[in-house]
Amino acid sequence: xxxxxxxxxxxxxxxxxxxxxxxxxxxxxxxxxxxxxxxxxxxxxxxxxxxxxxxxxxxxxxxxxxxxxxxxxxxxxxxxxxxxxxxxxxxxxxxxxxxxxxxxxxxxxxxxxxxxxxxxxxxxxxxxxxxxxxxxxxxxxxxxxxxxxxxxxxxxxxxxxxxxxxxxxxxxxxxxxxxxxxxxxxxxxxxxxxxxxxxxxxxxxxxxxxxxxxxxxxxxxxxxxxxxxxxxxxxxxxxxxxxxxxxxxxxxxxxxxxxxxxxxxxxxxxxxxxxxxxxxxxxxxxxxxxxxxxxxxxxxxxxxxxxxxxxxxxxxxxxxxxxxxxxxxxxxxxxxxxxxxxxxxxxxxxxxxxxxxxxxxxxxxxxxx
Numbered sequence: 001x002x003x004x005x006x007x008x009x010x011x012x013x014x015x016x017x018x019x020x021x022x023x024x025x026x027x028x029x030x031x032x033x034x035x036x037x038x039x040x041x042x043x044x045x046x047x048x049x050x051x052x053x054x055x056x057x058x059x060x061x062x063x064x065x066x067x068x069x070x071x072x073x074x075x076x077x078x079x080x081x082x083x084x085x086x087x088x089x090x091x092x093x094x095x096x097x098x099x100x101x102x103x104x105x106x107x108x109x110x111x112x113x114x115x116x117x118x119x120x121x122x123x124x125x126x127x128x129x130x131x132x133x134x135x136x137x138x139x140x141x142x143x144x145x146x147x148x149x150x151x152x153x154x155x156x157x158x159x160x161x162x163x164x165x166x167x168x169x170x171x172x173x174x175x176x177x178x179x180x181x182x183x184x185x186x187x188x189x190x191x192x193x194x195x196x197x198x199x200x201x202x203x204x205x206x207x208x209x210x211x212x213x214x215x216x217x218x219x220x221x222x223x224x225x226x227x228x229x230x231x232x233x234x235x236x237x238x239x240x241x242x243x244x245x246x247x248x249x250x251x252x253x254x255x256x257x258x259x260x261x262x263x264x265x266x267x268x269x270x271x272x273x274x275x276x277x278x279x280x281x282x283x284x285x286x287x288x289x290x291x292x293x294x295x296x297x298x299x300x301x302x303x304x305x306x307x308x309x310x311x312x313x314x315x316x317x318x319x320x321x322x323x324x325x326x327x328x329x330x331x332x333x334x335x336x337x338x339x340x341x342x343x344x345x346x347x348x349x350x351x352x353x354x355x356x357x358x359x360x361x362x363x364x365x366x367x368x369x
Contacts, residue, residue: 029072029077029078029079029080030079030080030081030082030107031079031080031081031082031107031108031109031236031237031238031239032081032082032083032084032099032104032107032108032109033081033082033083033084033108033109033110033111033233033236033237034084034085034086034096034099034100034108034109034110034111035047035083035084035085035086035111035113036085036086036096036110036111036112036113036129036133037089037111037112037113037114037115037125037129037183037185038089038113038114038115038118038121038122038125038185039087039088039089039091040059040115041089041113041114041115041185041186042113042115042185042186042219043060043085043111043113044057044058044060044085045057046111046113046183046185046219046226046229046233047066047083047085049226049229049230050068050083050229050230050233050234050237051066051068051083059087060085060086060087060088061087062086062087062088062092062095063084063085063086063087063092063095063098063099064084064085064087065082065083065084065085065099066083067080067081067082067083068080068081068083068237069081070234070237070238079237079238079239081237081238082099083237084099089125090124090125090128090129093128093129093132096132096133096136097136100133100136100137100140101140102140102143102144102147105137105140105141105144105155105178106144106151106155108178108179109178109179109180109181109236109237110133110176110178110179110180110181111180111181111183111233111236112126112129112130112180112181112182112183112214113183113185114126114182114183114184114185114205115185115186116184116185116186116187116189116190116201116218117186117189117190119193119197119201119296120296120297120298120299121298121299122201122296123204123289123292123293123296123298124298126182126208127289130208130212133176134176137176137177137178138177141155141156141177155177155178156177159175159176159177159178159179159213160175160213162175162213162258162259163175163213163258163259164259167259167262168262168263168264169210169262169263172211172263172284173210173211173212173213174211174212174213175212175213175214175258176212176213176214179236179258180212180213180214180215180258181214181215181216181217181232181233181236182205182208182209182214182215182216182217183216183217183218183219183229184201184205184216184217184218184219184254185218185219185220186220187218187219187220187222187225187253188220188221188222189220190218195250195251196270197295197296198250198251199250199270200270200291200292200295200296201292201296202250202254203250203266203267203269203270204269204288204291204292205254206248206254206256206261206266207263207266207269207284207288208285208288209256209258209261210261210262210263210266211284211285213258213259214258215232215256215257215258216254216255216256216261217229217232217253217254217255217256218253218254218255219253220253225253228243228255231243242257243255243257244257244260245257246260248261248265269287269288269291270291271291271294279291
């Protein structure tokens with residue numbers, strides 16, 4: 001005769017899972033990864049590769065969700081990873097607040113995918129997305145701190161653990177409060193750029209990643225590079241051990257895990273010494289931005305601005321629907337004009353009224369009958 005009933009076994013299993021949780025009852029084994037970045041930059045391709053799904057990527061409309069599972073062992077519940085993807089580049093920043101909440105914050109990671117083949121768009125895309133995400137994360141941290149100050153404090157301590165206590169740059173960086181990975185996509189196109197241009201892009205991205213406490217890596221359609229990226233995403237999604245490998249050679253795909261770079265290794269912004277004094281900046285980040293934009297000036301605001309309304313995006317065009325939409329968007333005639341037109345059709349006009357109408361007085365003062 002068994003010593004424990006079914007209910008006692010179930011109760012013990014629940015208590016066992018709860019004891020292995022972060023904070024107050026938040027299950028380990030359920031994490032979220034949020035992909036943001038350049039429009040058509042390859043976010044969907046990376047997600048599909050990580051999930052072993054052999055299907056062609058489709059354009060992401062607004063905010064999309066999928067998930068993956070991974071077995072930890074025999075007769076053990078599978079870990080679950082939630083994958084969110086923001087479409088439209090920088091045009092739908094308001095949607096960032098949907099998946100990132102104070103309840104999900106402790107298990108969240110951000111993956112910023114930047115299209116290396118479009119260097120003139122790179123800085124504005126990176127700056128807008130990072131700033132919007134950071135602002136929202138900071139708000140959620142404050143909200144979490146009001147209800148669970150211990151959890152908020154643990155998050156701050158955990159993110160600093162990526163950098164050694166004796167690292168010379170600890171006082172000079174401002175890391176994201178949730179894990180951040182920056183991926184430069186389309187390396188196969190980037191590698192054919194002029195060496196000086198590649199140098200500017202590599203050094204700039206290394207500085208931005210190091211300042212924000214992020215990992216940085218380049219990828220392309222190469223199977224070897226995709227496997228490396230898959231390993232990094234699996235670490236975020238399922239807690240697999242981090243890779244300690246590093247590559248800072250600008251002639252090869254960069255691969256730098258958070259906390260392993262340094263300002264001394266990155267060096268100063270790539271600008272002639274006699275020009276550095278002509279650049280006025282209030283912070284190191286602003287200085288790097290000005291140097292970068294001297295080489296890769298951003299496109300005009302009108303060209304950079306994405307379509308705010310997906311219904312007007314050319315890639316989703318449907319002639320019949322669009323024609324009906326145009327008709328619907330036409331401003332309606334004021335009620336007074338409609339009534340006057342109805343009156344005009346049935347009114348018997350006098351000679352004086354016709355002369356007044358021809359003279360431009362119209363029929364504003366005519367009664368509706």
